[in-house]
Amino acid sequence: MKKLILILIVCVAFVFRVYHIDTNPPSLSWDEVSIGYNAYSLLKTGRDEHGKFLPYDTFVAYGDYKPPLAIYATVPFVAIFGLNELAVRLPSALFGTFTVLLSYFLVQELFKKSTNRVQLSMISVLLLAISPWHINLSRGGFEANIALFFAVLGIWLVLSARTHPRRWLWVWLPFAAALYTFNSSRVFAVLLAPALVACTYHEIRKNFKLFIGGIIIAALAMLPILPHLVSKEARLRFTEVNIFTDLSVVETSNTRIEREKGSVVAGVVNNRRIGYARSFLLHFMDNLQPEFLFIKGDGNPKFSIQDVGQLYIIEAPFLAIGLLALFIDAPVIAGFLLYWLIVAIIPAATARETPHALRILNSLPTWQICIAYGILKSTQYVKKNWFSGLIVLLYGFSIIYYLHSYYRHYPAEYSGEWQYGYKQALAAIAPIESKYAHVVISDSIGRPYMYTLFYTQTNPNNFFADNHSYFDAAGFYHVDGFGKYTFGGKLPSTLDPKTLYVWDAAAVPKGARVIDTVRLLNGIPVLTIFDI
Numbered sequence: 001m002k003k004l005i006l007i008l009i010v011c012v013a014f015v016f017r018v019y020h021i022d023t024n025p026p027s028l029s030w031d032e033v034s035i036g037y038n039a040y041s042l043l044k045t046g047r048d049e050h051g052k053f054l055p056y057d058t059f060v061a062y063g064d065y066k067p068p069l070a071i072y073a074t075v076p077f078v079a080i081f082g083l084n085e086l087a088v089r090l091p092s093a094l095f096g097t098f099t100v101l102l103s104y105f106l107v108q109e110l111f112k113k114s115t116n117r118v119q120l121s122m123i124s125v126l127l128l129a130i131s132p133w134h135i136n137l138s139r140g141g142f143e144a145n146i147a148l149f150f151a152v153l154g155i156w157l158v159l160s161a162r163t164h165p166r167r168w169l170w171v172w173l174p175f176a177a178a179l180y181t182f183n184s185s186r187v188f189a190v191l192l193a194p195a196l197v198a199c200t201y202h203e204i205r206k207n208f209k210l211f212i213g214g215i216i217i218a219a220l221a222m223l224p225i226l227p228h229l230v231s232k233e234a235r236l237r238f239t240e241v242n243i244f245t246d247l248s249v250v251e252t253s254n255t256r257i258e259r260e261k262g263s264v265v266a267g268v269v270n271n272r273r274i275g276y277a278r279s280f281l282l283h284f285m286d287n288l289q290p291e292f293l294f295i296k297g298d299g300n301p302k303f304s305i306q307d308v309g310q311l312y313i314i315e316a317p318f319l320a321i322g323l324l325a326l327f328i329d330a331p332v333i334a335g336f337l338l339y340w341l342i343v344a345i346i347p348a349a350t351a352r353e354t355p356h357a358l359r360i361l362n363s364l365p366t367w368q369i370c371i372a373y374g375i376l377k378s379t380q381y382v383k384k385n386w387f388s389g390l391i392v393l394l395y396g397f398s399i400i401y402y403l404h405s406y407y408r409h410y411p412a413e414y415s416g417e418w419q420y421g422y423k424q425a426l427a428a429i430a431p432i433e434s435k436y437a438h439v440v441i442s443d444s445i446g447r448p449y450m451y452t453l454f455y456t457q458t459n460p461n462n463f464f465a466d467n468h469s470y471f472d473a474a475g476f477y478h479v480d481g482f483g484k485y486t487f488g489g490k491l492p493s494t495l496d497p498k499t500l501y502v503w504d505a506a507a508v509p510k511g512a513r514v515i516d517t518v519r520l521l522n523g524i525p526v527l528t529i530f531d532i
Contacts, residue, residue, distance in 0.1 A: 009129050021139055023085070027421075032141040034450055035074055038066075048061075060508065073146065074141070077091055091146065092137075098149055100125055102156060103125050106365075107120055126161055132312070146182070146184075150174040151362050154172065158175065168214045172214050184347040184348065188343055188346075188362045197326070199336055214352075241352055249279060250272050253275050287345050294312070312402075318375050342365035348360045419451070426456065428518065436484075436531070449481075468482065495509065500515075505526055506525075506526055508530060516529040
């Protein structure tokens with residue numbers, strides 16, 4: 001019976017993650033089209049968009065140096081479904097579904113000695129299956145969601161190796177895979193490893209040779225990416241977003257020290273290192289704000305629909321109850337889950353944008369496990385059918401409210417956040433662009449060259465041979481044009497009659513002949529197609 005229930009839960013998780021995945025979210029983000037076209041380029045030529053043959057450590061992409069595994073995982077889907085939204089997003093949706101299934105076995109291992117482990121495992125898996133946090137990030141082509149699967153797989157393998165010693169040879173390979181998948185996971189994996197070793201120390205001593213063998217195998221798997229991890233390119237993204245390059249902290253420190261005439265106390269108290277530590281703690285705590293967790297979610301609409309939190313509001317009391325009960329009933333497990341949660345947030349806390357649902361995705365499913373424990377303890381304490389029924393009713397309403405908002409309102413309200421417009425504009429000009437010598441496309445939405453490559457399915461060899469591109473001073477990659485297409489810049493004072501323009505709808509020059517207007521799903525004009 002429990003197998004049937006588990007299968008049903010996983011099926012529900014799959015449906016929630018793939019239903020209308022090609023149309024909602026309403027458009028591919030610039031990272032998604034980059035992943036998709038690089039996968040397409042690999043499929044057709046064995047090279048990435050920059051012409052590098054089978055990159056194994058990183059894809060340069062926009063100069064953000066994407067980890068390679070998600071792009072390689074997309075290749076077979078592009079081969080089967082073509083270069084489209086479904087092919088780009090299905091890998092994340094499938095890995096998300098597998099994470100739900102894998103969480104069942106993880107909870108079974110964590111609570112191996114508990115008499116309630118089956119019920120706890122089922123509730124935890126169900127909560128992850130219906131989690132707005134996990135559903136949102138499983139439906140987009142997010143590398144972080146694939147990395148989460150490897151993290152959960154690695155943790156489960158380590159815990160299961162306590163009773164299956166041969167697994168010590170393979171337990172660290174999923175963490176190595178996570179290093180090839182998402183940047184934050186590189187820090188998370190390193191920080192989590194000591195806790196896993198501590199939890200399994202006695203079993204490691206008994207199987208030390210197998211343990212060392214596993215370390216060697218994982219180290220060999222990581223060798224290809226190590227040169228990149230210590231390179232200046234790997235530091236580029238971190239330098240762009242981290243709080244430690246915020247000069248205002250240094251300026252405040254210097255001002256306060258000067259105001260106190262450089263006293264010893266002032267030098268200690270107002271030290272910039274104290275300022276950066278404070279900034280780190282503030283950014284860390286941002287990720288624990290009630291508004292973020294239970295009310296509105298991440299301020300970036302790509303990661304939250306803005307109508308519900310990363311967790312359902314009904315889960316707030318059960319989270320508190322579950323944490324408290326866990327520390328009373330199983331302090332070692334509670335300590336491990338809390339440590340897991342903390343080290344999942346640490347990488348995000350070094351960045352300026354907080355809270356950030358994507359960068360702390362590795363904290364799942366710790367939230368759901370604690371909430372499930374809180375629900376289990378509450379129903380055991382209040383042994384009334386009406387109480388259990390009330391929980392089911394409130395969850396039912398929460399799910400319906402979330403899904404209704406996600407499908408009926410979210411696309412219209414936030415299509416602009418997903419770079420909506422380029423696909424529609426390129427489809428509109430496809431029947432007529434052959435009449436023009438040039439096509440000029442605005443960069444007002446962002447990265448038009450990649451959308452053009454993606455939706456015109458430009459032969460990668462043609463792009464290699466004919467493009468005008470450069471790296472800016474910060475190391476980011478830009479393409480001014482290829483073939484007949486030109487991107488960005490400014491409109492000339494005199495329009496060319498042989499040129500077709502796809503431009504910001506708010507900046508169409510007088511005298512232009514408007515051919516079509518692309519509107520966001522809320523009706524607001526975003527791009528206008530015109531000539532002279």
